[in-house]
Amino acid sequence: MDVLKKLRIERFKSIYEQEIEFGSVNLLVGPNGSGKSNLLEALGVLSAALSSGLESTTLDIKGVRLSLPHIFKSAFKNHELPKTFRLEAHFEHGRYDCSIRSGINSQFLEFATEALYDGDAQVFGRSGHGTRLHSVAKDVPNFDKSLVPSTRSVWSVIEPLVRISAELRAELDEFSKFAIYAPQTAVMRGLAIDQRVVEPLGLTGSGLATALATTERRDPIKFRNLMKIVWEPGWADMIRPGAFDPQVVPSQVRSEGTVLYIRDKFMKGGRNLLSAFDASEGTLYLIFVATFLAHNLTPQVFSLDNIDGTLNPKLVRRVSRHLIDAIISAEASDKKQAFMTSHHPSSLDSFDIFDSHQCIFVCSRSSENSANGGGQTTFRKLLPPKDMTKEDWTLKHGARNLSELMLNDRIPGAL
Known part of the structure; x- marks a missing residue:
């Protein structure tokens, strides 16, 4: 089951007005600066709203850039500067929407309006006239609505006290854990420390050795299956966490208590162990992905910004396939x-666009001569023509894969 079915975004950064329906695995491709990361940050802001609120600390642990508050709103030439931006999320069993304001001199984002619906029944509403509890009013008769700060969501305050359907509560809970992950080589090598405390893995790869160790102990079979991707480069045949060994690890490495060691199968015994500091950055990225997917505390809904990382074209294709297989084939209790x-064409080749659970979105910005004044981000789902079969598709495109079509400019806007 996909937690988030549809998202409507209005006046958020380069996204002026878009409505997007999602699948289980969603890939955004398009030119630099087209707005791919803006969509991820819209999801991050929405998750922050449902977890505790819009304070900078909450946005930070979601992986949202801490821009000046007014930067979050669109500012297109041919449009008046908006007072708010709006996010509307459709889940399987309900809907949540909010509009958020920030002036040029604002120090933080604030809620202007909020509403939550359990099915068709409104749970609460918030506006400039105050907060009104609807279907749950009887649960909290003495609720003091004036005590909800403008940066705090109503849901984060009333959530422990009210009764809504178990299905919607589970969806809100899972989405509130969403975060944007972007592994950084310096952090995984131990040359930099990410101060944000996020479990099981830091947003940039901190705590990788510890997360790997706990994953292997908890579910060794699942761990081994997901770790198969790590052996793809062909030089490593063992990975283990351990204590800091000054004979292997340079003194400038910040170990965070546990160090990751990787064995090079081509080297002599006694000289065949490398720490994360000396391992290839591509291998570190593969270890991150495998550990992230295997760990039981990994969020059910998550983002990986730039899945191509530092990988060569073949590995980009393999890691995207690895992610798809792990998510699509997971048991219901472990669905993500x-x-x-991604900027790499190879990432498209692992997707089956005939499967509604696997979605590719081409992200682009309208031209200066467009009716809306130009610069607005659009998301176009890559779909085969209606009634076309896989066999027809193969014949039409001469068995060429999606990366070839993209490079030959047969997927408009992707480059």
Whole structure:
């Protein structure tokens, strides 16, 4: 089951007005600066709203850039500067929407309006006239609506006290854990420390050795299956966490208590162990992806920004296939929903666009001569023509894969 079915975005950064329906695995492709990361950050802001609110600390642990508050709103030439931006999320069993304001001199984002619906029944509403509890009013008769700060969501205050359907509560809970992950080589090598405390893995790869160790102990079979991707480059045949060994690890490495060691199968015994500091950055990225997918505390809904990372074209294709297989084939209790960005054509080749659970979105910005004044981000789902079969598709395109079509400019806007 996909947690987030549809998202409507209005006046958020380069996205002026878009409505997007998602699948289980969602890949965003398009030119630099086209707005791919803006969509991920809209999801991050929405998740922050449902977890505790719009304070900078909450946005930060979601992976949202801490821009000046007014930067979050669109500012297109041919449009008046908006007072708010709006996000509307459709889940399987309900809907949540909010509009958020920020002036040029604002120090933080604030809620202007909020509403939550359990099915068709409104749970609460918030506007400039105050907050009104609807279907749950009887649960909290003495609720003091004036005590909800403008940066705090109503849901984060009333959530422990009210009764809504178990299905919607589970969806809100899972989406509130969403975060944007972007592994950084310096952090995984131990040369930099990400101060944000996020479990099981930091947003940029901190805590990788510890997460790997706990994953292997908890579910060794699942761990081994997901770790198969790590052996793809062909030089490593063992990975293990361990204590800091000054004979292997340079003194400038910040170990965070546990160090990752990787064995090079081509080297002599006694000289065949490398720490994360000396391992290839591509291998570190593969270890991150495998550990992230295997860990039981990984969020059910997550984003990986730039899945191509530092990988060569073959590995980009393999890691995207690895992610798709892990998510699509997971048991119901372990189902996940992923949002990914990539600049590499090979990332498209693992997707089956005839499967509604696997979605590719081409992200682009309108031209200066367009009716809306130009610069607005659009998301176009890559779909085969109606009633076309896979066999027809193969014949029409001469068995060429999606990366070839993209490079030959047969996927408009992707480059």
